[in-house]
Amino acid sequence: MSALLAVERVTKRFRGLTALSNVSFEVARGEMAVVIGPNGAGKTTLFNAITGFARPDAGRIALAGEAITGLAPHVMVRRGLARTFQIPRPFRSLTVGETVEVSRASGAGSVLGALGRGGAGFAERVLRLVQLWERRDEPAGTLSQGDLKLLEVARALATDPALLLLDEPYAGLGPAEMARLTRVVMDLHAAGLTLVIIEHKLRELMKLTRRVIVLHYGEKIADGTPAEVSREPRVLEAYMGGRGGVAAHA
Amino acid sequence: MLVDIVIFGTIWGAIYTILALGFTIIFGVARILNLAYGAMYLVASYLIYTLVTRFGLPAVPAWLLAVAATAVAGMLLYRVFIFPLRETLGRVLIVTAGIAIFLQEVAVLIYSTEPRYVPTVLPGSLEILGARVTHQQLLTLAVAVVLVALLHLFLARTRYGRELRAVAQDSEMAALMGIPVERSYLVAMGLSTGLAAAAGALVAPFLTVNPEMGWSPLLVAFTVVVLGGLGSLWGTIAAAFIVAYAEMLTAFLISPQLREAATFAIMIGTLVFRPHGLFGKGIVE
Amino acid sequence: MTRRLALRYAGAAAALGALALLPVWVSNPYVLSVLTLAALYAIFASSWDILSGYIGQINFGHAVFFGVGAYAAGFLGPHLPALLVFPAGALAAVVFAFLVGLPCLKLRGPYLSLTTLVFPLILERLAFTFRDVTGGEYGIRVVPPLSGTGLYYAALGLLAATLAVLLAVSESRLGRTFRAIGDDDLAAMAAGVNTTRYKLGAFVLGAALAGLGGVLYAYHLRHVGPEVFGLFTSFSIVIMGIVGGMGTVLGPAIGAYFLTLLGESLREIETYRLLVYSGVMILCVLFLPRGLWSLGEVLLRLARRRGRQAAR
Numbered sequence: 001m002s003a004l005l006a007v008e009r010v011t012k013r014f015r016g017l018t019a020l021s022n023v024s025f026e027v028a029r030g031e032m033a034v035v036i037g038p039n040g041a042g043k044t045t046l047f048n049a050i051t052g053f054a055r056p057d058a059g060r061i062a063l064a065g066e067a068i069t070g071l072a073p074h075v076m077v078r079r080g081l082a083r084t085f086q087i088p089r090p091f092r093s094l095t096v097g098e099t100v101e102v103s104r105a106s107g108a109g110s111v112l113g114a115l116g117r118g119g120a121g122f123a124e125r126v127l128r129l130v131q132l133w134e135r136r137d138e139p140a141g142t143l144s145q146g147d148l149k150l151l152e153v154a155r156a157l158a159t160d161p162a163l164l165l166l167d168e169p170y171a172g173l174g175p176a177e178m179a180r181l182t183r184v185v186m187d188l189h190a191a192g193l194t195l196v197i198i199e200h201k202l203r204e205l206m207k208l209t210r211r212v213i214v215l216h217y218g219e220k221i222a223d224g225t226p227a228e229v230s231r232e233p234r235v236l237e238a239y240m241g242g243r244g245g246v247a248a249h250a
Numbered sequence: 251m252l253v254d255i256v257i258f259g260t261i262w263g264a265i266y267t268i269l270a271l272g273f274t275i276i277f278g279v280a281r282i283l284n285l286a287y288g289a290m291y292l293v294a295s296y297l298i299y300t301l302v303t304r305f306g307l308p309a310v311p312a313w314l315l316a317v318a319a320t321a322v323a324g325m326l327l328y329r330v331f332i333f334p335l336r337e338t339l340g341r342v343l344i345v346t347a348g349i350a351i352f353l354q355e356v357a358v359l360i361y362s363t364e365p366r367y368v369p370t371v372l373p374g375s376l377e378i379l380g381a382r383v384t385h386q387q388l389l390t391l392a393v394a395v396v397l398v399a400l401l402h403l404f405l406a407r408t409r410y411g412r413e414l415r416a417v418a419q420d421s422e423m424a425a426l427m428g429i430p431v432e433r434s435y436l437v438a439m440g441l442s443t444g445l446a447a448a449a450g451a452l453v454a455p456f457l458t459v460n461p462e463m464g465w466s467p468l469l470v471a472f473t474v475v476v477l478g479g480l481g482s483l484w485g486t487i488a489a490a491f492i493v494a495y496a497e498m499l500t501a502f503l504i505s506p507q508l509r510e511a512a513t514f515a516i517m518i519g520t521l522v523f524r525p526h527g528l529f530g531k532g533i534v535e
Numbered sequence: 536m537t538r539r540l541a542l543r544y545a546g547a548a549a550a551l552g553a554l555a556l557l558p559v560w561v562s563n564p565y566v567l568s569v570l571t572l573a574a575l576y577a578i579f580a581s582s583w584d585i586l587s588g589y590i591g592q593i594n595f596g597h598a599v600f601f602g603v604g605a606y607a608a609g610f611l612g613p614h615l616p617a618l619l620v621f622p623a624g625a626l627a628a629v630v631f632a633f634l635v636g637l638p639c640l641k642l643r644g645p646y647l648s649l650t651t652l653v654f655p656l657i658l659e660r661l662a663f664t665f666r667d668v669t670g671g672e673y674g675i676r677v678v679p680p681l682s683g684t685g686l687y688y689a690a691l692g693l694l695a696a697t698l699a700v701l702l703a704v705s706e707s708r709l710g711r712t713f714r715a716i717g718d719d720d721l722a723a724m725a726a727g728v729n730t731t732r733y734k735l736g737a738f739v740l741g742a743a744l745a746g747l748g749g750v751l752y753a754y755h756l757r758h759v760g761p762e763v764f765g766l767f768t769s770f771s772i773v774i775m776g777i778v779g780g781m782g783t784v785l786g787p788a789i790g791a792y793f794l795t796l797l798g799e800s801l802r803e804i805e806t807y808r809l810l811v812y813s814g815v816m817i818l819c820v821l822f823l824p825r826g827l828w829s830l831g832e833v834l835l836r837l838a839r840r841r842g843r844q845a846a847r
Contacts (some may be wrong), residue, residue, distance in 0.1 A: 053721070077727030089722035093714040101708060102715045106566050123562030283645035334821065341820050343593060343645050344777055348817040352771050355810035465766065467655070472649050507664060514653050521650060522638040 002193050004029040004163055005245060010059030012042075012049055014217075019045040020056070027163070027211075032185075032195040034205050037215035038221060038238060039219040042105075043198045044217065047165050051083045052076045063163065080106045080162035084155075090140040094186035096138030099151060100126055102189045103158035123158060130184055146177035153184060163187065166197045170205075182208070194225070214238070251502055253381040259498040261387050263491035264394035265449050270474035270486050271401060271416075271465050272445030277290075278418045278480050279438040282332060285346040287446055287471060288464030289353040294320040294447030295454040295463065296357055299368045309371040317447040324443025325436055333432075349517070350464060357461040365458035390452045397448055401441075402483060410437050466510060473517040479527040489528065492516075538556040539835060544702065547785055551695050558684050568755075573795035574690035575752050576806040580775040580787035581697045582744035586710055587773075588782035589710065591717035592644065596651035597772050599658055600628040600742040602763040604749020606662075609675035609759040621750055628746025632739040640734040643720065655764040662761035674760025677753045690751050694788065697744050701784045705741075713737060717782070767809060774816040780826030789827050 003026040012020040019042045027033050035043050048054035049167055050061055052073040061069045063079055071079075080250040091099050100123045125167060127133040130150040135143070149169055156164055166185075170178055186208065188197060199205050206212075212229045222232040269291070276284050297316035301307040307315070331349060335341040364410070372385035405411035416424040417434040425431050449467065470493065478489025493513055500512035518529065554574070558567060583597040597794070604624035611623050631654075639650045662669045669675065682687055704710040712733060716723045720730045753759045762768070771794070779790020798808045819826055 051725070072729075073721075073724040074727050074729045077725070082727075083725055085722070085725070089719045089725075091715040091718040091722065093718050094711055095808075098711050099715075102712055102723065102726050102728065106727065155722075155726055283649060285641065285649070321549075331817070331821070338824075339644060341824065343648055344773075345817055345820045346814045347595070347770070347773070348820065350767075351774075351809060351813040352817065353809075355813065359807070359810065371697065372612075439771060449811065465652075469649075469653060469656075505664075507660070511657065511660060514657055517653060518638050519648065 002063055003027065004031075006060075006062040006065075006197070007046075008045070008060040008062075010056045010061060012045055012050055012054060012056050014045075016239050019218050020049065022059070023215070023218070023220050024059075025213055025220060025223055027194060027196055029162075029194055030192050031199070031211060032189045032209050033211040033213055034209045035196060035213045035215060036200070037200045040217075041215040042218040043215055045218075046169055047083055047198065049168055050076075051081055052163065074104070077104060077159050077161070078106050080160075082106075082159045082161035082163070083165040084152040084157035084167055085147075086167040086171065087147070088152045090143070090148055090151060092139070092141040094140055096132050096140055096143070096151060097123060097127065097135050098139050100154050100158045103155055105158065105160040106162075117135070122160075126154045126158045129187065130158070131180060146173045146180075148172065149175075150181065150184070153181075156233065157188075161193070163194045163196070165193065166199075168200060170199055252464035253379045255495065255498045255502050257381050257383055258387075259491070259495040261383075261391045261394075261494075262497065263487075263494035263496040264391050264398075265453060266470055266490035266494050267487050268394055268397055268445050268449045269471040270478070270490050271398065271483075272442040272449070273468075274475055274480055274486060275414070275438050275473035275518075276442035277475070279414055280417075280435045280437060281335075281527070282342055283339075283346075284332075284442070285343060285468065286327065286350040286353070287346075287442070288468035289350040290320055290324055290443045290446040291450035291453075291467045292357060292461070292464040293323065293353060293366070294433070295459045296361065296366075298454050299366050299459050302368055303366075310444060313451050317444055317453050320447035320450075321440045321444035324447075325440045327443075340375055350468075352463050354464060360489055361459075361461070365460040368454040369460060372453045376449070384456065386455050392454075393448075393452060397445070398483075398487075404441075410434075414438055414441075428519050429504045461512075469510075469517070470513055473513050473520075476517055477528055479529050482529070485527075485529045492528075540706065543785065544709075547698055547702075551691065551698075555688070555691055558687060564683065567683065569795065569799050570689050571687045571755055573792045574687070574694050574797050575748055576772070576775060577788035577791035578690070578694050578748035578751075579745055579772045580779065580791040581694070581701055582741040582748065583772050584776050584781060584784075585701065585704070585713075585741040586734065587776060588787070589704075589713035589717055590734055590737050591782075592734065593648045594651045594738075594741075594772065595648055595769055595773060596654040597741070597745060598655045598764050600659060600745035601749030601752055602759075602768070603627045603631050605753035605759040605763050606675070606749075607746070608668070608750040608753035609677050612677055612753075621747055624750040625743045625746040627741040628749065629739055632742035633735075636735045636738045640731055640738060652769070655766070655769050659761045659764035662764065670760070672761060673763075674758055677757050677759055679754030679757060681751075681754055686751065686754055690748075692754075693744075693747055693751065694812065697748075698785065698788060700740070700744070705784050712801060714782075720732045724818060725764050725828075770809070771812060774812045777816055778812075778819050778826050780797040780828030783825065783828040785830050786826050786828035789831075791842035793827060 005027040007026070010020055011018070011022055015070065023046060025103060035046065037043055045054060049056045050238065052071050052075065055070045060067060063081055068076060068079060068081070094102070105122065124133060127136055129136045130153055131149065132150060139176060140151060149172070153166065153169065168196050169181055185195065197205065206226050210225055212224065212226050213220060214229055214235050216234070216238045221234045222229045276282050296318045297319060298312050300311040301315060302309065327349065331345050332342055335345060370384065370386040372389055375382055375384040392476055405415060413424070413429045413434050414437060416427070416429055417431055421431055446467065474486060474489045474493055478485040478493065493516055496512045496516060497509045501509040538789055544632055554570070557570065561567065579597065583594060587593045603629060607627045609622040611620050615623065635651065635654050639647050642650060663671055680684065704713070712723070712728055715726070716730050716733055718730065723730050775794050776787040777790070777792040778794060779788065780786025794812055797811065801807055801811060823830060
């Protein structure tokens with residue numbers, strides 16, 4: 001049982017709309033999985049359901065074999081599950097450094113220990129990883145969009161998770177920032193952190209990942225390597241006429 | 251006594267429906283929790299009192315004038331105090347609280363804390379199955395029913411009404427579809443205040459008019475919305491009647507002084523045990 | 536410690552010191568009484584600010600806590616040694632903090648605020664109804680073990696303690712967590728913070744301080760009645776906190792002194808008091824969102840700029 005995250009037949013309905021329908025998949029420890037799908041496919045809802053921000057109407061979610069369905073978000077964090085938000089939610093009254101200090105470390109992961117970087121404090125290590133250490137005294141509200149996204153990642157990392165969920169981390173980033181983010185993602189992956197990433201801009205990630213899960217109208221329509229998924233007819237259909245879909249990057 | 255409870259419960263249920271609908275409209279459409287809502291009820295009551303006793307206006311024109319004037323006042327209030335602050339809901343909350351207190355104190359200033367009495371429109375009473383009901387109270391019930399029906403028609407059939415509903419569902423989508431969202435907010439405010447005013451003017455003849463009267467309607471409206479949710483007209487009506495009957499039961503069977511306590515108990519109880527309201531479309535996300 | 540922080544501590548200490556030395560020159564009992572009341576309101580407004588200013592959930596029911604403290608003084612005063620009445624008042628307030636907090640703090644923003652409004656009203660109603668116990672609308676007479684200058688120093692001492700707690704919290708991880716919850720509670724949850732527990736903690740801390748203040752309040756008035764739970768008291772505190780500056784540690788205390796002294800100068804027209812308060816508050820919310828405190832900061836910045844220009 002090497003699956004760290006097990007999602008079983010999760011369903012979520014909102015005001016008559018079925019946002020998620022019988023979604024099931026497993027993510028192994030150390031794996032990096034990318035979740036893609038057109039807008040409104042239910043990707044963020046999936047994250048919300050996994051991390052406790054939305055209660056599934058049906059189905060079961062387990063982390064390292066233990067059921068976590070419907071637990072409160074802060075409890076999820078204690079179990080080692082962290083997430084970022086698609087649109088960054090900074091703490092405007094705090095500085096960059098203080099933001100990271102607020103995070104409660106779960107003790108469930110040990111990835112940051114593995115990253116080393118010379119015995120510095122926890123917060124320092126996290127901030128150095130996303131290259132925000134020099135800006136630690138600046139108010140979080142003054143950061144650029146790209147830096148805010150990296151601060152989101154830092155805040156999530158500071159909880160020392162075993163599983164990190166990133167919600168469209170690349171959205172709104174310029175090329176230099178994207179490169180920075182990719183570096184961070186690769187470092188984390190190399191250190192053994194399990195990652196699940198929602199993304200639209202696949203060019204970057206497709207080169208890096210070996211596992212793609214495709215959602216469409218709340219259903220999982222494909223699950224496999226980038227090559228397998230891009231040959232799947234339902235995926236091609238879903239992205240037909242879309243801007244730069246899976247097929248273009250296989 | 252059972253008859254008393256049923257009849258008065260029905261009358262109050264109708265009034266509470268109006269109060270709750272007014273509250274729901276501004277909240278559902280503009281997401282504003284207007285703490286000055288009860289103050290609008292207060293203003294209308296005092297206006298009717300002044301128009302009838304100091305200016306000698308007959309009841310129906312006084313009522314219409316009071317409601318219209320208060321509705322306009324509500325829209326002005328929105329434009330001057332709420333619109334500039336709409337980015338920060340916390341500040342909107344505080345400013346409406348400030349306005350509520352301010353208006354209450356103005357009432358004290360002008361009319362003192364002595365309770366005032368508004369003469370009834372229809373004098374006399376009749377007996378229904380052993381309970382004594384005044385004609386005024388029955389008139390109130392009738393007017394309330396008519397108002398609810400009119401509101402329903404407005405929302406369902408008129409252009410403004412449809413725009414309001416669209417904005418309540420999804421203000422971004424409505425804006426994209428070309429609906430003037432700010433105008434909808436203004437209309438919603440006028441409607442909301444108008445309903446509070448109507449309730450205040452209706453109730454004035456058989457309750458006393460005093461400066462502290464604004465808080466009960468606010469809390470009752472909130473309780474009904476908590477209980478019945480924001481979604482449906484029937485949910486609101488049902489919740490309003492539940493609250494009204496609970497109050498009447500408490501008043502008649504336990505003590506009239508504890509009438510409000512029943513409402514508070516329902517509010518707190520619902521929030522603790524069933525935060526999504528009775529029908530699942532409650533205010534707690 | 537940053538320079539700004541040190542300046543703030545110094546400023547607060549200086550002001551408190553000046554207030555403490557005042558009785559040396561001023562012996563007019565009326566002035567002393569007004570200043571005592573101002574100090575008490577400063578305690579109430581500052582303790583209110585812990586939840587409302589930091590965590591940003593505006594609590595309209597703070598009167599519950601000091602009212603309960605005041606009634607504790609009324610009930611237990613004749614039966615307990617003076618020194619035990621204080622912890623009893625604080626304890627009573629804490630109990631109510633749980634009673635009020637558990638239903639309300641699960642809610643967010645405006646719903647929380649409106650619900651907190653209900654509780655003082657309930658207690659006011661209960662105080663009227665159970666007249667054998669509470670003395671109904673006449674209340675209970677309180678024989679204070681402290682009065683005059685002694686009471687003034689007790690109030691000042693409690694104020695100093697309250698401000699010290701606020702300052703300590705604001706500079707600590709606890710304070711940062713509070714502010715994070717106030718900025719974005721969902722993000723705070725995502726960072727692993729149990730926001731309900733922190734809100735409750737802030738609530739309880741504020742309640743305990745207010746409870747202690749309530750005991751002193753009862754001693755000051757020599758009386759406690761249902762009006763302590765009235766909307767006037769609840770709103771006065773909120774207004775003082777907002778006018779002074781929410782979340783600024785010293786702001787609410789400043790607001791309390793400002794408004795109490797303003798209110799006293801309008802004493803002849805007592806009925807105008809809340810009218811003026813609410814009018815000032817509306818203006819503040821519209822034009823000076825961070826209250827008098829921010830006004831002070833603006834003036835300080837102007838003064839510094841003038842100073843630099845003069846130096847050239």
